[in-house]
Amino acid sequence: MNINWYPGHMAKAKREMIEKVRLVDIVIKIMDARIPMSSNNPEFDKIFDGKANILIINKADLADKNANDTWIDFFKNTNTQATILDSTNNGQVNRVKNWIIDICKKRQQEIKKQKGINKPIRAMVVGIPNVGKSTFINSLSGSQKAKVGNKPGVTRGQQWIRINNFLEMLDTPGLLWPKLDNQTTALHLAFAGCIKKEIVDNEELAVKFIEELKHMYPQMLMKRYNLDKLEGHGYQILEQICLNKGLIKSRGISDINRGADMLIKDFQSGKMGKITLEFPYMIGENK
Structure with missing residues (x-):
């Protein structure tokens, strides 16, 4: 993305x-x-x-x-x-x-x-x-x-x-810079709601967010969405989150779009918990 x-x-x-x-x-x-x-x-x-x-x-x-x-x-x-x-x-x-x-x-x-x-x-x-x-x-x-x-x-x-x-x-108006060369930075801006949501693929954004939380705040992710374990890639975990939260379309299919929207909003509002994605030791990484 x-x-x-x-x-x-x-x-x-x-x-x-x-x-x-x-x-x-x-x-x-x-x-x-x-x-x-x-x-x-x-x-x-x-x-x-x-x-x-x-x-x-x-x-x-x-x-x-x-x-x-x-x-x-x-x-x-x-x-x-x-x-x-x-x-x-x-x-x-x-x-x-x-x-x-x-x-x-x-x-x-x-x-x-x-x-x-x-x-x-x-x-x-x-x-x-x-x-x-x-x-x-x-x-x-x-x-x-x-x-x-x-x-x-x-x-x-x-x-x-x-x-x-x-x-x-x-x-003054919020100001970004003309080209977001570092896509980790771009993702973090999107996670936090600093980029207009209409230009971002909501499902892919949620999958990227899950993959990051798996490493940084796994217990918080599991507790919020009643997950017994964090196995598989981000999309599989997002499907399970949808099932656990009752976000299901016809024929028992997970409503991935609603689940993705819920996940990102939960982070932005603090419902997921107190989360920081960047620490001083990371300065200079992902350039």
Whole structure:
């Protein structure tokens, strides 16, 4: 399966990012805690070269806690300002909001020292599609100012949103890169719902996901779908999952399409459990 998705609005979004980057003082990059490597657009390093930036590892509530801790340790060791976030947890939202405000106050003081002006800090919030940028901004602002949706491509244009008297954030459309050469990365993006589902073969995607979980989280897969063992290839396991969950068409045939859809949705919603597909030790693999 060859996966690529780079619609016209993304090319436009990239051009607008490049135009607006000179107007911002800091860049806030949002990543998905389940797929930190795949959700890191390599083009951001080029676009925002030299800009102060911070990293939010979002959707931490859906990811493996041990993996979250491992990633935070990794970024600390690379001198990256990073934190994890569950945007549904008010306590965590307040903690991250205060953390960002402290960083922005320091940046404001630096600008005043360099240029002699006391100006509001402008932050650009960037990330791949469906990583939670708009939800993050709404959580910090305390209102539904940014358009949100549980699918990629909801945000199509840029929008300035005031967080407080000295901090404004620019919400931007989710941005992938023109060619997904690494198909492991492409699969992980599709698993997490970062790629428009209509361009992906749902059954083949579910089979690939099962084959990955067989190695990383076999017990979780077996428990969720009442499997006594994980024998055979992914398609055979998907057939058994359909039978166990009563997803059957006429004449007792497994409804593979419904089963595939259920499996991917269970992962994306966290019903399957807390799962992380990428760890720091994997950096450099599958190139």
